[in-house]
Amino acid sequence: MHSPLFSPFELRGLTLKNRLVVSPMCQYISENGSANDWHLYHLGNFSIGGFGLVMTEATNVNAVGKITHKCATLCTDENEAALKRVIDFNKKFGVAAQGLQLAHAGRKGSTQPPALGGQSLSSGEGAWETVAPSAIPYAAGWHTPRALTKPEIKALYDDFTASVRRAERVGYDLIEMHAGHGYLTHQFLSPLSNQRDDEYGGSLNNRMRFALELFEVMRAAWPKDKPMGARLSTCDWVDGGWTVDESVELARELKALGCDYIDVSSGGLHPAQVVPLAPGYHTKIAQRIRKEADIPVMVVGLIADHDLANRIVESGQADFICMGRGAMWDPRFPWHAAEELGAEASYPARSTPCLPKLRPQLFSHRQEVTA
Structure with a gap:
């Protein structure tokens, strides 16, 4: 049986074997920004499990850009070597392409990990000065960030470019600019966090300037034959914030600069957000961006059912399904989905003994049911 999910x-x-993508998921366990044995297990598990693309967590381009002390960076030789060990393993033993999301937390940096409350660090906890488009804190009780100067913005472009070049040396197949979830690039986009009076603030074109300039320099540093996309928080879910209409316009502009896909998410910028959580709640937004900006889209958002995932791709709402916690719950989701949909999944050579067709006695009840 043909399954769009496995086309x-x-x-x-880059040819991805199927439409299932493991979303970038912050692990809050890096050591001085470097990957360790947990990352080898975490990302290796998905890479073996049949996904078309596995994304490494949001990886920051400098130490100030980290969310927490334990977040990942790709700005030192040690960071690069540790990550290369993980990606080399995934490519040797896995079946998935490898992607990296590059990021900077902006005003949402210098915090505790979510499991410890996620609040701003105190000076005794090693807090650092955060930066943002404007000196507006994320919420009451949070650090007030320092507004970036124009020379500092240009220096940030250099940091991103340096991390892009490191990603190429590590061996990644794809990179993604993080412009969502309330982090620095999203902060420039939203009028709730960007109240600058220079060419980086005010009008939509000005608020998009940072994202577009950043994407352009990243794309120029990345090999022409390798894809690059962008994750967008397509709506703030707060009155007066960033909107879907603006996301469509940004997607068009990014495509003109060589963006190969938009990864559709939302929220994260303001604590007053009211998000209509439900399985596949971003699909209508994704479909609109796909159609109006004429660009492939990935969609994330409580999609953990193979029938729903298949219908989303089949109906043209999105080209790829991104899974985060659902993939953690079932790191062999592609194998299981393919079995239910009558499709063919990808298996590493060492995993083929577990194929259902090689164990007909165990799966004979399914044959009886479908006969």
């Missing part, structure tokens, strides 16, 4: 898709010189 290949080409992005520049």
Whole structure:
């Protein structure tokens, strides 16, 4: 049986084996920004499990850009070597393409990990000065960030470019600019967090300037035959914030600069947000961006059912399904979905003994039911 979920898709010189993507998931366990044995297990598990693309967590381009002390960075030789060990393993033993999301937390940095409350660090906990488009804290009781100067903005572009080049040396197949979830690039986009009176604030074109300039320099540093996308928080879910209409316009502009896909998410910028959580709650937004900006889209948001995932791709609402916690719950989701949908999943050579067709006695009840 043909299953759209298990059809290949080409992005520049990269062919993804299916439409299932593991979303970037912050692990809050890096050591001086570097990956360790947990990352080898965490990302390796998904890479073996049949996903088309596995994304490494939001990885920050400098130490100030971290969310917590334990967040990942790719700005030192040690960071690069540790990450290369993980990606080399995934490519040797896994079946998935490898992607990296590059980020900067902006005003949402210098915090505790979510499991410890996620609030701003005190000076005794090693707090650092955060930066943002404007000196507006994320919430009451949070650090007030320092507004970035224009020379500092240009220096940030250099930091991102340096991390892009490190990502190429590590061996990544794809990179993604993080412009969502309330972090720095999203902060420039939203009028709730960007109240600058220079060319980086005010009008939509000005608020998009940072994201577009940043994408352009990243794209120029990344090989032409390798794809690059952007994750957007497509709406703030707060009156007066960033909107879906603006996301469509940004997607068009990013495509013109060589963006290969938009990863559709939302929220994260303001604590007053009211998000209409439900399985696949971003699909209508994704479909609109896909159609109006004429660009492939990934969609994330409580999609953990193979039938729903297949219908989303089949109906043209999105080209890829991104899974976060659902993938953690079932790191072999592609194998299980393919079995239910009558499709073919990808298996590493060492995992083929577990194929259902090689164990007909165990799966004979399914044959009886479907006969």
